[in-house]
Amino acid sequence: MSEEKIYATPNQPTPARPVIFNAELCTGCNCCVEVCMTDIFIPNPDKGKPPIIIYPEECWYGGVCVEHCPVDGAITLNHPLMQRAHFKRKDSSEHFWV
Amino acid sequence: MYKDGKMYDWPYPVNYEAETEVETDVLILGGGIAGCWAAISAAKGGSKVAIVEKAATITSGAGGSGCDHWINTPNPVSKVTAEDCVDWESQNANGYLNNISRYIAAKESYDTLLEMEQMGGKIRDTNDEFAGADFRDEKTKFLFAYDYENKFHFRIWGKNFKSALYKECKKLGVKIYDRTMATSLLTDGGKQGTKVIGATGLNSRTGELFIFKAKATVMSMSRHSRNWAFSSELTGLGQFRPNIVGTGYAMAFRAGAQFTQMERSMPGNLSFGTSYPSYGTGNAMNTWFPCTIVDANGKQIPWTDRDGKELTDFDQRTHPVKGQKLFGERGMAYDYRRPDITPDMQKRVKNGEFALPLYADMTGMPQMERRAIWGLMVGNEGRTPTPIFRTYNEAGFDPDKDMLQSYLMLGGDWLRGATLPHVRIGGEGPGDSGGLVVDWNLKTTLDSLYAAGDSLFAANYHHHAAATGRYAGRKAAAHANQTEQTKPARKQIDNEKARVYAPIERKNGIEWKELNAGLARVMQNYCGNYKNDELLNIGLKWTSDIEKNVASTACASNPHTLMRTLGVLDILTCNQMILHTSLARKASSTYLGFNRLDYPEIDPPAYHKWITIHQEGKRVKTGELSLDFYGDMESNYEAHK
Ligand SMILES: Cc1cc2nc3c(=O)[nH]c(=O)nc-3n(C[C@H](O)[C@H](O)[C@H](O)COP(=O)(O)OP(=O)(O)OC[C@H]3O[C@@H](n4cnc5c(N)ncnc54)[C@H](O)[C@@H]3O)c2cc1C
Ligand code: SF4
Numbered sequence: 001m002s003e004e005k006i007y008a009t010p011n012q013p014t015p016a017r018p019v020i021f022n023a024e025l026c027t028g029c030n031c032c033v034e035v036c037m038t039d040i041f042i043p044n045p046d047k048g049k050p051p052i053i054i055y056p057e058e059c060w061y062g063g064v065c066v067e068h069c070p071v072d073g074a075i076t077l078n079h080p081l082m083q084r085a086h087f088k089r090k091d092s093s094e095h096f097w098v
Numbered sequence: 099m100y101k102d103g104k105m106y107d108w109p110y111p112v113n114y115e116a117e118t119e120v121e122t123d124v125l126i127l128g129g130g131i132a133g134c135w136a137a138i139s140a141a142k143g144g145s146k147v148a149i150v151e152k153a154a155t156i157t158s159g160a161g162g163s164g165c166d167h168w169i170n171t172p173n174p175v176s177k178v179t180a181e182d183c184v185d186w187e188s189q190n191a192n193g194y195l196n197n198i199s200r201y202i203a204a205k206e207s208y209d210t211l212l213e214m215e216q217m218g219g220k221i222r223d224t225n226d227e228f229a230g231a232d233f234r235d236e237k238t239k240f241l242f243a244y245d246y247e248n249k250f251h252f253r254i255w256g257k258n259f260k261s262a263l264y265k266e267c268k269k270l271g272v273k274i275y276d277r278t279m280a281t282s283l284l285t286d287g288g289k290q291g292t293k294v295i296g297a298t299g300l301n302s303r304t305g306e307l308f309i310f311k312a313k314a315t316v317m318s319m320s321r322h323s324r325n326w327a328f329s330s331e332l333t334g335l336g337q338f339r340p341n342i343v344g345t346g347y348a349m350a351f352r353a354g355a356q357f358t359q360m361e362r363s364m365p366g367n368l369s370f371g372t373s374y375p376s377y378g379t380g381n382a383m384n385t386w387f388p389c390t391i392v393d394a395n396g397k398q399i400p401w402t403d404r405d406g407k408e409l410t411d412f413d414q415r416t417h418p419v420k421g422q423k424l425f426g427e428r429g430m431a432y433d434y435r436r437p438d439i440t441p442d443m444q445k446r447v448k449n450g451e452f453a454l455p456l457y458a459d460m461t462g463m464p465q466m467e468r469r470a471i472w473g474l475m476v477g478n479e480g481r482t483p484t485p486i487f488r489t490y491n492e493a494g495f496d497p498d499k500d501m502l503q504s505y506l507m508l509g510g511d512w513l514r515g516a517t518l519p520h521v522r523i524g525g526e527g528p529g530d531s532g533g534l535v536v537d538w539n540l541k542t543t544l545d546s547l548y549a550a551g552d553s554l555f556a557a558n559y560h561h562h563a564a565a566t567g568r569y570a571g572r573k574a575a576a577h578a579n580q581t582e583q584t585k586p587a588r589k590q591i592d593n594e595k596a597r598v599y600a601p602i603e604r605k606n607g608i609e610w611k612e613l614n615a616g617l618a619r620v621m622q623n624y625c626g627n628y629k630n631d632e633l634l635n636i637g638l639k640w641t642s643d644i645e646k647n648v649a650s651t652a653c654a655s656n657p658h659t660l661m662r663t664l665g666v667l668d669i670l671t672c673n674q675m676i677l678h679t680s681l682a683r684k685a686s687s688t689y690l691g692f693n694r695l696d697y698p699e700i701d702p703p704a705y706h707k708w709i710t711i712h713q714e715g716k717r718v719k720t721g722e723l724s725l726d727f728y729g730d731m732e733s734n735y736e737a738h739k
């Protein structure tokens with residue numbers, strides 16, 4: 001068992017993680033914070049680290065944060081599970097999902 | 099959300115109540131498509147211009163993440179006229195169309211598109227990717243959608259249009275106030291119904307108040323939203339049009355402006371819960387037109403013409419039938435009805451002719467058509483470049499090999515899946531909603547207040563927002579040239595400050611989400627799919643009760659939640675507008691999505707008109723407006739343009 005401290009945390013406000021940061025790639029430039037359509041982030045108080053998602057349920061899933069990010073792969077749009085569409089490969093009849 | 103179990107500090111300096119005064123010639127409220135175009139044309143007309151934008155102008159609004167079709171645009175390659183453009187939409191809307199703004203848009207849309215190109219928007223197939231395609235004009239390299247014979251709906255690379263508009267605004271010296279929510283209109287002497295002389299704005303990061311003084315103001319904050327359908331857990335995802343709650347409507351209503359068509363609504367809980375990302379499922383309309391749909395065994399679902407006759411060739415999907423002048427982007431009206439998937443699909447699935455699930459199958463389509471849907475349309479359409487095109491490609495979706503599932507289960511709709519009839523959409527929907535009444539100058543019923551884009555009644559579309567924004571900006575600039583600045587009344591500002599900051603002072607009251615959910619429940623119960631006088635009156639009573647006893651306790655903890663709280667108070671006002679207009683319409687109407695149990699007659703001639711609404715003091719006045727109040731389009735346009 002991990003020795004990590006256990007907190008009385010509230011549930012997440014949304015069944016979703018609208019964007020996922022890659023902390024290795026993200027430079028903490030906050031470009032995504034500035035262009036976000038619904039202002040769901042705040043800059044990380046630790047400079048150079050990925051922004052903090054404060055209002056995840058307000059995300060519109062338009063993806064302009066990803067488009068304006070100067071580092072490819074630092075931020076990924078992540079549709080919640082119940083929003084993932086399915087597709088089928090025609091010749092093999094295999095089923096996939098997004 | 100939490101760091102070491104503690105909340106983060108608010109990262110921006112907070113300065114509630116601090117005032118900053120800004121003086122400008124033309125004030126643009128809402129920096130979306132219409133707002134940016136209005137700013138650009140007013141600045142070119144020599145005016146000092148300021149934009150007030152709730153989000154970030156570079157990306158904000160319904161067109162902020164893209165646009166793939168620029169429709170209804172008469173152009174040198176096409177025989178279609180402005181009158182044709184208005185007529186197919188008017189027939190579709192059973193006459194409930196804003197012919198003023200639609201005609202202006204049709205007249206000026208082509209010039210607007212060319213200006214878009216000058217600003218850096220890509221509107222031609224300059225790389226010859228689609229050379230030889232049926233939907234391309236070889237000389238101009240324009241690409242067209244839907245009706246390939248009439249070539250008046252453009253396919254464009256709209257992904258970067260918004261950032262190009264933003265850059266142009268900057269270049270022209272337009273002052274941009276981002277993260278600033280306009281909260282109220284300032285009027286001459288602080289009185290309702292008088293000249294609009296500016297607006298107040300709340301910065302949603304710092305909490306400070308801006309007082310904008312202007313000679314002319316353009317309202318371009320889009321529509322109302324979240325009146326019936328509200329998801330507390332997926333608030334943003336559940337809205338088709340982003341970030342709007344009807345603040346523009348609420349503030350203009352309080353100032354005395356007249357609105358119409360507020361009672362129109364349709365079923366549709368949009369993207370939360372039961373449905374999928376916009377443009378991200380197999381379908382055959384709009385961005386995905388004219389896609390082939392197959393059943394679980396690969397059997398093609400037939401396409402039919404307007405008479406229900408099955409179409410045998412792919413090309414027939416994109417050409418009007420013999421004797422048909424043209425067809426529109428969408429449409430019920432027979433004259434202009436476009437080819438579509440056979441309307442009796444549900445029956446044929448039930449009787450076993452086709453097996454679920456269905457798929458969009460581009461694999462067998464002509465290669466140009468496949469690339470037009472996947473790459474050009476999906477890839478430039480709003481909410482698709484990253485959410486669909488990039489995400490699906492990265493998940494391995496290949497349009498040459500794969501079929502995308504369609505969630506047309508039996509019931510529900512093609513685009514999004516299942517819907518509930520009482521959970522309705524009004525302003526956030528893809529169709530036309532209610533909005534501000536305007537004249538041929540796109541001036542509202544208040545002096546010095548112009549309107550453009552989706553905030554106009556019975557309005558829709560990107561090209562329309564662009565062209566009407568451009569027109570309204572021109573008109574506002576001309577008006578500003580002949581007008582003096584008026585000093586706002588201190589009392590009006592003080593009253594607005596008291597209203598805006600009250601939620602910050604309160605403790606232990608209701609928060610915005612619960613308030614929004616409660617208001618939505620009233621609308622679902624008392625203004626749902628079926629209405630009668632009793633239900634609507636009870637709906638008004640509960641809404642007013644909530645206003646007096648509950649909304650008056652609303653509290654907020656920082657400038658962001660304050661902005662959200664004020665937004666819900668605006669939803670409350672819009673709900674009252676909807677309920678009052680619904681009460682005044684004593685008839686049912688198919689187009690308006692309006693079913694009265696006590697007045698079941700559908701579209702009786704006596705009610706083939708608009709119901710208007712405005713406020714005098716606290717009293718709500720409803721009235722009526724004839725559907726042809728716009729008069730002769732050509733002469734009016736020529737006289738005013
Ligand atoms: C995903 C999507 C795809 C679409 N694709 C197409 C298409 O391909 N072709 C087409 O013709 N149409 C399309 N449309 C419709 C088209 O985008 C809209 O009709 C058009 O953008 C309307 O322009 P507008 O300026 O009226 O509203 P918007 O562009 O939405 O702008 C309204 C602005 O007002 C701001 N605002 C709101 N409240 C406030 C406030 N209180 N204070 C300050 N600012 C405020 C908003 O943040 C926003 O920036 C699409 C819509 C969506 C949602
Ligand atoms: S824009 Fe990209 S690099 Fe910059 S903070 Fe956001 S995710 Fe990180």
Ligand code: SF4
Nearest residue numbers: 036059060062063065
């Ligand atoms: S998808 Fe849009 S709303 Fe969501 S975080 Fe990115 S910019 Fe913000």
